[in-house]
Amino acid sequence: MGDLFSLFINSVFIGNILLAYFLGMCSFIAVSKNVETAIGLGSAVIFVLTVTSPVNWIIFHGFLAPGALSWAGFPDLDLSFLKYITFIAVIAAMVQAVEMIIDRYSPALYANLGVFLPLIAVNCAILGTSLFMVERNYTFIESIVFGAGSGTGWMLAIVSMAAIRLKARYADVPKGLQGFGITMIIAGLMAMTFMMFSGITL
Numbered sequence: 001m002g003d004l005f006s007l008f009i010n011s012v013f014i015g016n017i018l019l020a021y022f023l024g025m026c027s028f029i030a031v032s033k034n035v036e037t038a039i040g041l042g043s044a045v046i047f048v049l050t051v052t053s054p055v056n057w058i059i060f061h062g063f064l065a066p067g068a069l070s071w072a073g074f075p076d077l078d079l080s081f082l083k084y085i086t087f088i089a090v091i092a093a094m095v096q097a098v099e100m101i102i103d104r105y106s107p108a109l110y111a112n113l114g115v116f117l118p119l120i121a122v123n124c125a126i127l128g129t130s131l132f133m134v135e136r137n138y139t140f141i142e143s144i145v146f147g148a149g150s151g152t153g154w155m156l157a158i159v160s161m162a163a164i165r166l167k168a169r170y171a172d173v174p175k176g177l178q179g180f181g182i183t184m185i186i187a188g189l190m191a192m193t194f195m196m197f198s199g200i201t202l
Helices: 002-014 026-030 033-065 070-071 080-105 107-116 120-121 124-135 140-168 180-199
Strands: none
Touching: 002 140, 026 107, 026 120, 026 124, 026 140, 026 180, 033 070, 033 080, 033 107, 033 120, 033 124, 033 140, 070 080, 080 107, 080 120, 080 124, 107 120, 124 140, 140 180
16 A cells, blocks of 8 residues: 555656656646636546556556467467557547536536647647556556556646746736746746655655
């Protein structure tokens, strides 16, 4: 249990998928203009990551990994080269489900997210989490915890950015840095802040 807690804390703070690996920056910059919208998208990302990571683990270790099909009489078959397209297909299916749920129960949030909701399917943070799971050889339970932690870290980053940008509207920002310029500076400072966690071992 302690190892799982450490893995969760590591994926939220120390190895934050967005601010440590810079994955999912496009929607992070574009949707972080409003706190409520950021919370909605962050919640959707948590759900997608928590579901797709274990599903992709099952598919990889049950069908794609070297020797995974030994139960079917193909002990030497290696289909791991299909993991990219398979993972993306699973992610796209989960995103479609999330899109339908949000459209049904929260039309206002659906309208605010706009095109960025279906773009979760091509969010590199989602695919990166599944690939990290394979590369680090996580167990099934660890993949669930890692997916939930990565999603929580992504949500923490985008909600923090949205809150800072809200306050920055009332700040005396130099004219040349207004808009995208100050946003990138804030993102860089946030990344540096999260880098301070890198020396912590749990």
